Amino acid sequence: xESYGGEATLALRLVGRLFLEGNVTLQDHRYTDFRRMVGNxxxxxxxxxxxxxxxxxxxxLYNAGLFYRDYERRVDASVFTNYTGDNYTAANxxxxxxxxxxxxxxxxxxxxxxxNSIRLGINVFNILDTDATTEGSPRQxxxxxxxxEYFVGRPVLRRRVTARATFNF
Numbered sequence: 001x002e003s004y005g006g007e008a009t010l011a012l013r014l015v016g017r018l019f020l021e022g023n024v025t026l027q028d029h030r031y032t033d034f035r036r037m038v039g040n041x042x043x044x045x046x047x048x049x050x051x052x053x054x055x056x057x058x059x060x061l062y063n064a065g066l067f068y069r070d071y072e073r074r075v076d077a078s079v080f081t082n083y084t085g086d087n088y089t090a091a092n093x094x095x096x097x098x099x100x101x102x103x104x105x106x107x108x109x110x111x112x113x114x115x116n117s118i119r120l121g122i123n124v125f126n127i128l129d130t131d132a133t134t135e136g137s138p139r140q141x142x143x144x145x146x147x148x149e150y151f152v153g154r155p156v157l158r159r160r161v162t163a164r165a166t167f168n169f
Contacts, residue, residue: 001054003029014066022064022080029054031091052093056135058085060099074110079103079127089136089144089153100132102156110168119166129159 005027012020034049035042053059065080085099108121136144137152144152 001029002032003027003054005029010064017068017070019067019069020064021067022062024060024062026060027057028059029057034091046091049091049093052091053088055088055091055093055141056138058087058099060085071110074112075108076110077105077107079105084134087135090140090142092142094142095136095144097133097136097153100130100134100156101128102130103127116167116169119168121164121166123162123164124159125162126157126159130156132156 005025007023007025009023010021014020031049031052031054034046061082061084063080063082065078067076067078067080069076081101081103083099083101087097089095089097103126105124105127106121108119110117110119133151133153133155135154140152
């Protein structure tokens with residue numbers, strides 16, 4: 001395989017204790033050869049895969065969010081998104097899965113206890129309840145099809161709320 005890419009990170013104070021933070025990964029990846037060993041023999045049954053994109057590898061990934069941190073008042077909150085770009089389910093690039101966003105919310109309140117503290121927090125994962133497939137079945141590989149009765153893949157997990165208490169010492 002061959003891959004070229006780059007990454008960038010941003011951390012910007014907007015006003016006071018409000019920050020915009022994020023990062024992005026861009027990549028261009030291709031198969032340059034497609035052989036595999038079957039026992040002691042080289043199997044070259046898929047030369048058509050040369051030049052195709054790697055399966056389950058998007059060309060763009062990013063996350064970005066707004067973060068509020070006021071440690072004097074002991075509160076913090078954030079809303080952020082993670083994006084996964086289009087990707088293919090198998091090396092032959094026959095099925096393309098669309099990109100998707102997952103938006104999360106996190107907030108907390110810190111209670112000091114002597115030299116330690118407890119942070120009481122709440123997290124809402126996938127607040128917009130995004131419905132997407134993260135990848136096809138790696139076990140089915142090129143035998144996976146679309147348009148049938150069902151499609152085997154890993155979905156984005158549904159919205160969920162988590163409460164937690166974290167003891168910092």
